[in-house]
Amino acid sequence: MNRIISLIATILLAHNTFAAEFRTDRTWYLAGEQMTVSVTDQDALIAYAELCDTQGLAAGTTISIHNHKGTGTIELPANLHSGYYALSVYTRHSAQVSNQLVAIINPLHKSKDDDIEWLSSDSSWVEANGTAKLINKKGTDTRETEGHIIRARINNTYNGRTFNGEQIRPSLSIVGKQIHYFEGKMENDSTAVFYTYGIHGKQPLVLSAASLTGMSLPIEMISPFVTLLPKELPHLVFHYKRSEVEERSLAMQRHQIAIAPAKRELQLGDYSDETAEDGVPMDYDPTVFGNQPDMTYNLDEYRQFLTIKEVLIEYVQCVRSKKSNGVTQLFVRKEDDRYNNYWPATVLIDGMPVIDIDRLLKYDARRIHYINIYGDMYTFGNGINNGILSFITRSGRLTNYPTEPNTQYLVYEFPQ
Structure with missing residues (x-):
């Protein structure tokens, strides 16, 4: 009996009925400053913090949690409008989302979205609420062990x-x-x-x-x-001492200009x-969770053909095609086994699942370096496939291979 191997083991943990607790280092911020968020949660290793107005997401971050506590910072964009924002914090286990109102002040830029009433004060009131903090501590590289x-x-x-x-x-x-x-x-x-x-x-x-x-x-x-955006936010009445708020804003603007090149290097991917x-494609590794392929073809060792269809017909054993309801499917077997005609193989090219097999069969075989065949049965969620047929291009980047219709191909930065 074939061994059933699960490639992806999803651990479903029971949802907490309690929301994560959090607090910020201040109740109001200047646009462009950093917001420090401290989170307490009993189960999670990662918390997600996001700042929204009624129009959409303004800024967000992930926070690593150790011994039930974690602290992170949110970089506030310098072009935020003045007014209240809703700060939400949640974890993958939380059934509820914690929310808090945070006031953002932008005295250097006026916006049609501003919702603020300026009242002069003696941002003594300003002194009592402190000035901008500088986060100079070296960051710790923490892996998101729960998974993004x-x-x-x-x-x-x-x-x-x-x-x-x-x-x-x-x-x-x-x-x-x-x-x-x-x-x-x-x-x-x-x-x-x-x-x-x-x-x-x-x-x-x-x-x-x-x-x-x-x-x-x-x-x-x-x-x-x-997450769900707030339907409305309260009107902000801000008591301020003009000279101190403007001085703090100008200092913040100079700081943002100085660190702009470094921030560009750390931007969260491009969509x-x-x-x-x-993006940097993964290096070649024929093992799938510790398993070597049952058969491997290095196409440099064979005569070159123009299409993958020709390659499969001429010298790749243990693979055959079959149409089911007008859809072409590929079936694989181990060298000494029979074909299982009930379960087609999962077909991948550079790790991308192939849905349109006919288009794959017409692809330029000269761009393929390896063909790996895994003959066991595999479970993918609720689906079962009899084997994996993996095509590896020379670049590992789907070179000149059009992505499947309706799919999305993008670069995404996973948290470190």
Whole structure:
């Protein structure tokens, strides 16, 4: 009996009924300053903090938690409008979200979104509330051992058909020469959540969603810090001493200009398809969770053919194609086994799942370096596949290979 190996082991922990507790170092901030957020939670290792107004996300961060406590900073953009914002903190285990109002003051830039009434005071009142703090301590490199959470929105009505969550198979794959493939969990009929782990730094990834009939559905990432926006925020009445607030603002602006080059180097990834080449693909590693492939073909050792279809026909054993309801599928077997015609193989190219097999068969085989065949049965979420057929290009970057229709190919920076 074939061994069933689960590539992705998703650990579902019981949801807390209590929200995470948190506090900020001050009750109001100047646009461009840093906000320090301290979090207390009994179970989680990572907390997510986000600052929103009624229009959308203003800023956010992740906070590592050790011994139930953690502290992080949020860089406030210098162009924020003046008014109240809602600060929300939550963890992947929390059933509730903690919220707090925070006042943001921007005396150097006026905006149509400003919701503030300026009343002169003697930002003594200012002295009592302190001045800007400088975070000079060296940061600690903390791995997000729980795994980073990514959500995606799926258009479940496509080409005149509507699919429910049980009929949709979302996936997230890291582009590269290794296999890092994550099956998503459908939260409802149009939202998928991915619990990733072991991935750090800026990486190119592909989001895809396929119906059980093999149709590719449109999918796009949801910002990791987006929650329900507040419907309205209270009007801000700010008592200030003009000279001190302006002096503090000018000092902050000079500081922002000075650190701007360094901040650009640390920006949280680029979500545009045009810069997907900026990510660093994973190095070649034929093992899948410790398993060597049953068969490996280094195409440099064989005569070159123009298409993958020719390669599979001429010298790749243990692979054959079959149409089911008009959809081409590939089946693999171990060298001495029979084909299992009930379960097709999971087909990957540079780690990206392939839905349109016919297009893959027409791809330029001269760009392929390795073909790896894994003959065991594998579980991906609720799905079962008989083996994995993995194509590795020479670059590991899906060179000239068009991504599947309706998928999203982008560079994303996973927390360090």
